[in-house]
Amino acid sequence: MAHVLRRLLSVGETSDTVVAAAPAVPPREVFRRFWPYTRGGRRWLVPLLLFSLAGPAVDAGELWLFKTVVDEVLVPRDLGPFLWIAPAYLGLIVCAGVLGFADRMTSAWVGERFLLSLRCAVFRHVQGLSLGFFERRRLGDVLSRVTDDVDAVETFLLSGVADALYYVLQLAVFLGLLFYLSWDLTLLALVIVPLFWSAARHFARLSKEASRETRRRGGSLSAIAEEVLGNVALVQAYNRQGWEAHRFEREGSGRLRAVLAATRVRAVYGPIVEVIEVAGVLAVLGLGAWQLSQGRLTLGGLLVFLALIGKMYGPVRGLSGLATTFYTAAASAERIIELLDQRPQVTERPDARPTGRAHGSVEFDRVWFRYPGTAPWALADVSFRVAPGETLALVGASGAGKSTAARLQLRFYDPDRGAVRLDGTDLRELRLADVRESVAVVLQETLVFHGTVRENIAYGRPGASEAEIVAAARAADAHEFVERLPDGYDTLVGQRGRTLSGGQCQRLAIARAMVRDAPVLLLDEPTTGLDAGSGRRIMEPLRRLMAGRTTVVISHNLLTVRDATRIVVLDRGRVIEDGAHGELLEHDGVYARLHRLNTGRVAS
Numbered sequence: 378m379a380h381v382l383r384r385l386l387s388v389g390e391t392s393d394t395v396v397a398a399a400p401a402v403p404p405r406e407v408f409r410r411f412w413p414y415t416r417g418g419r420r421w422l423v424p425l426l427l428f429s430l431a432g433p434a435v436d437a438g439e440l441w442l443f444k445t446v447v448d449e450v451l452v453p454r455d456l457g458p459f460l461w462i463a464p465a466y467l468g469l470i471v472c473a474g475v476l477g478f479a480d481r482m483t484s485a486w487v488g489e490r491f492l493l494s495l496r497c498a499v500f501r502h503v504q505g506l507s508l509g510f511f512e513r514r515r516l517g518d519v520l521s522r523v524t525d526d527v528d529a530v531e532t533f534l535l536s537g538v539a540d541a542l543y544y545v546l547q548l549a550v551f552l553g554l555l556f557y558l559s560w561d562l563t564l565l566a567l568v569i570v571p572l573f574w575s576a577a578r579h580f581a582r583l584s585k586e587a588s589r590e591t592r593r594r595g596g597s598l599s600a601i602a603e604e605v606l607g608n609v610a611l612v613q614a615y616n617r618q619g620w621e622a623h624r625f626e627r628e629g630s631g632r633l634r635a636v637l638a639a640t641r642v643r644a645v646y647g648p649i650v651e652v653i654e655v656a657g658v659l660a661v662l663g664l665g666a667w668q669l670s671q672g673r674l675t676l677g678g679l680l681v682f683l684a685l686i687g688k689m690y691g692p693v694r695g696l697s698g699l700a701t702t703f704y705t706a707a708a709s710a711e712r713i714i715e716l717l718d719q720r721p722q723v724t725e726r727p728d729a730r731p732t733g734r735a736h737g738s739v740e741f742d743r744v745w746f747r748y749p750g751t752a753p754w755a756l757a758d759v760s761f762r763v764a765p766g767e768t769l770a771l772v773g774a775s776g777a778g779k780s781t782a783a784r785l786q787l788r789f790y791d792p793d794r795g796a797v798r799l800d801g802t803d804l805r806e807l808r809l810a811d812v813r814e815s816v817a818v819v820l821q822e823t824l825v826f827h828g829t830v831r832e833n834i835a836y837g838r839p840g841a842s843e844a845e846i847v848a849a850a851r852a853a854d855a856h857e858f859v860e861r862l863p864d865g866y867d868t869l870v871g872q873r874g875r876t877l878s879g880g881q882c883q884r885l886a887i888a889r890a891m892v893r894d895a896p897v898l899l900l901d902e903p904t905t906g907l908d909a910g911s912g913r914r915i916m917e918p919l920r921r922l923m924a925g926r927t928t929v930v931i932s933h934n935l936l937t938v939r940d941a942t943r944i945v946v947l948d949r950g951r952v953i954e955d956g957a958h959g960e961l962l963e964h965d966g967v968y969a970r971l972h973r974l975n976t977g978r979v980a981s
């Protein structure tokens with residue numbers, strides 16, 4: 378029998394993971410972690426308490442009036458007292474309505490405020506995590522934690538606390554009345570309470586596992602949806618729709634199994650509680666009828682007693698059911714706590730120095746770096762120096778470590794050994810915002826947001842004036858094509874610039890970097906994805922952008938790097954050649970060979 382019940386209530390297969398389950402967190406820890414977010418709404422807890430207290434008091438008043446009607450109007454058949462009972466009853470109902478309204482509004486306000494501050498805190502935290510975190514995690518799962526899981530926590534932390542309070546107060550009021558009416562009947566009625574609680578504990582434990590699995594599968598579903606819909610062109614081009622739909626369905630079925638298991642737990646729990654409750658009521662009814670026959674209790678008294686018992690079992694059942702609600706919310710809380718526990722690998726020192734506008738000298742001093750969790754060095758003993766206004770080109774085969782150097786320059790990662798310096802100061806001693814402020818980037822993958830052309834350019838420096846935006850667009854050779862767009866600078870460009878060509882996106886990125894007007898410029902493959910003609914055309918605005926700034930340019934295309942003051946050739950993370958274009962050609966090494974290949978290709 379126990380075996381059958383266990384099978385009935387189990388979640389089933391929980392292995393195949395798209396998203397792993399978050400580690401378990403004890404209930405006390407859940408409260409400790411989330412309580413601070415209730416700060417803004419805490420002063421409303423006292424009014425909430427008062428409303429909670431008034432609710433059961435009004436209930437009790439209603440019952441008392443009912444007893445009076447039975448004992449003083451119906452049994453003696455005397456209409457007199459009814460004349461004051463009726464308006465009193467109406468008054469009570471109006472009271473209950475007003476209190477109910479105030480209670481609902483206050484708890485919604487407190488709950489929603491908590492939700493807002495928790496959601497914003499989680500978002501702010503996640504946004505500040507290092508790039509390494511986003512490279513390891515599935516974005517869809519992170520999104521589902523910031524949205525769905527935060528909602529689920531609110532359900533418990535506030536509704537749960539408010540309900541618990543309400544139930545306890547209701548219990549206190551009802552128990553007081555019950556003892557007043559008949560203490561021995563009350564004691565009999567209370568015998569079933571421990572039974573309630575032991576059933577509740579058992580079932581809460583069962584529902585815990587199902588809730589965890591439901592949340593984990595929810596995260597997996599978001600992850601798959603985000604990955605597939607975000608790369609829908611790739612999915613369709615390779616005809617992978619069927620396979621992706623299958624993956625989605627598999628996670629969806631896993632979620633279905635988990636939800637059904639949770640429902641089975643609740644569905645079995647309901648009737649069991651009912652049986653316990655009815656047994657209690659029957660016992661009380663038996664003893665009550667005997668007391669009535671002995672004349673120790675009036676009929677009204679017995680009826681009210683039974684009604685009160687019915688009402689009292691409500692909060693008892695509610696309190697014991699809270700454990701199940703708690704575990705459902707705890708499954709979400711665990712996923713949020715796991716996010717909040719992630720520490721950014723790159724942190725700002727408490728004594729970090731603010732910098733004014735940097736001059737822009739950049740130095741890599743014997744830098745060694747490997748990506749967290751990987752064995753090979755992505756950069757090994759890399760040193761170079763760029764004076765303000767100079768241009769340094771990083772060249773080398775794919776995977777040589779060029780983009781890694783750019784990431785270190787932006788302090789997305791810190792070197793394991795050695796130092797990256799700006800104006801002679803280690804980046805780790807500077808304020809993080811200042812480091813990023815001093816650099817403007819034009820990346821390999823051009824980033825264009827869903828928004829107007831104007832917003833996309835102004836992203837480089839919020840608050841840039843219209844004249845500055847247009848000047849930047851002119852300098853980036855973007856003004857002309859922008860003017861030709863249907864709404865000019867107000868034209869909406871799709872996410873990732875889907876409605877623009879590669880070259881147009883690149884020009885917007887250059888205009889954005891222009892507007893930023895930072896002393897250091899980082900160009901990571903600025904001509905990738907452009908044909909030779911567009912690549913050459915983009916060179917002119919790029920040169921305008923580079924003028925007067927320290928530039929680190931990463932490129933496969935050696936035509937874009939020949940003007941550089943200095944060229945550093947990387948190979949598997951090491952510097953193998955270093956010098957000006959002419960010197961390196963003379964040296965006749967790797968660079969000269971790459972150059973010959975490149976010019977040959979362009980000529981042909």
Ligand SMILES: Nc1ncnc2c1ncn2[C@@H]1O[C@H](COP(=O)(O)OP(=O)(O)OP(=O)(O)O)[C@@H](O)[C@H]1O
Nearest residue numbers: 512748751755773774775776777778779780781782
């Ligand atoms: N996030 C990452 N985690 C682990 N290893 C990485 C990561 N990014 C890059 N690598 C590894 O570090 C090395 C250097 O990569 P990097 O992207 O700096 O090369 P690159 O010279 O810019 O190449 P490309 O010209 O193809 O962009 C490669 O071996 C790559 O596999």
